[in-house]
Amino acid sequence: MAELNGKVALITGAARGQGRAHAITLARAGADIAALDICHDLPYPRYGLATQADLDDTVHEVQSLGRRALALVADVRSASAMEAAVQATISTFGHIDILICNAGIADMATTWDVTEEWWDVMLDVNLKGAWLAAKYVVPQMIAQQRGGRIIMTSSVAGLKGMAGLSHYCAAKWGVVGLARSLALEVAPFGITVNTLHPTGVDTPLITGMAQAAGMPKAQLVDQLRDGHPLPVDLVAPQDIANAALWLVSDAARYVTGLELKIDAGEMLR
Numbered sequence: 001m002a003e004l005n006g007k008v009a010l011i012t013g014a015a016r017g018q019g020r021a022h023a024i025t026l027a028r029a030g031a032d033i034a035a036l037d038i039c040h041d042l043p044y045p046r047y048g049l050a051t052q053a054d055l056d057d058t059v060h061e062v063q064s065l066g067r068r069a070l071a072l073v074a075d076v077r078s079a080s081a082m083e084a085a086v087q088a089t090i091s092t093f094g095h096i097d098i099l100i101c102n103a104g105i106a107d108m109a110t111t112w113d114v115t116e117e118w119w120d121v122m123l124d125v126n127l128k129g130a131w132l133a134a135k136y137v138v139p140q141m142i143a144q145q146r147g148g149r150i151i152m153t154s155s156v157a158g159l160k161g162m163a164g165l166s167h168y169c170a171a172k173w174g175v176v177g178l179a180r181s182l183a184l185e186v187a188p189f190g191i192t193v194n195t196l197h198p199t200g201v202d203t204p205l206i207t208g209m210a211q212a213a214g215m216p217k218a219q220l221v222d223q224l225r226d227g228h229p230l231p232v233d234l235v236a237p238q239d240i241a242n243a244a245l246w247l248v249s250d251a252a253r254y255v256t257g258l259e260l261k262i263d264a265g266e267m268l269r
Helices: 017-028 052-064 079-093 116-144 165-189 204-213 218-224 238-246
Strands: 006-011 032-037 069-073 098-101 148-152 193-198 260-262
Touching: 006 017, 006 079, 006 116, 006 148, 006 165, 017 032, 017 098, 017 238, 032 052, 032 079, 052 069, 069 079, 098 116, 116 148, 148 165, 148 238, 165 193, 193 218, 193 238, 204 218, 204 260, 238 260
Parallel strands: 006 032, 006 098, 032 069, 098 148, 148 193, 193 260
Antiparallel strands: none
16 A cells, blocks of 8 residues: 655554554555654553563564664653654654654543542653654654654544543543644645544553453453444554554545544444
8 A cells, every 4th residue: 555665654652562563564565663662661550561672572573574673762751852762763764754653551540530640641641742752753854845744643532531531531632632733733844644543452551451440351342342333342453553554655645634533433423
């Protein structure tokens, strides 16, 4: 579908799950990859995050496809770290054509049980992290004068309210507002900005959410499946990467401000 030879993609949250699928899929289409992840746990969410070994595995998989790969260990909540990561990408590859703001966390609690720390971390990782990535990549894209593609990972939780996920929903709705505003700002430079809205994806995040909520993973999967008109429990990371591949390809060159749902029909209800 896409021919990405000569393109460079910076992907946050690339060590595992959806981020790894994005990296491998874009590399298979010809892109070189700057793969960024935090590679250590945070006090919140209440499950383990990706490791250095996970990030190394992503890099090795990209390289096995004959593409160049750069591992970047950085916290998307940090302006200095994200500025340095963007500069390292430019120093290595010379340009950035694609940005996928995929880094994200999730956890479950009623609104009144969410602590101030939980709220701040959720918003900082899922929303501030996307803003900081765009803040430092967009000027580079503009200076290159060759357009660009930006994708931000939201969720079906960025399109509707969900009990037990108010802080997550707030962050993911915020991503939509950020992306739509940015799309208007960068359109004169030939840069598109779109959001992805998956339902539950079969990644370590689902296992972690169930663990944090003190429920069996199967119970959480059952709840997610009940919301799907299509007969599927969880969609695959590859399903999300396929959607991203289309958005960064020339086939979608005039698509911007789109909220692309990969939700097994969940938003039909």
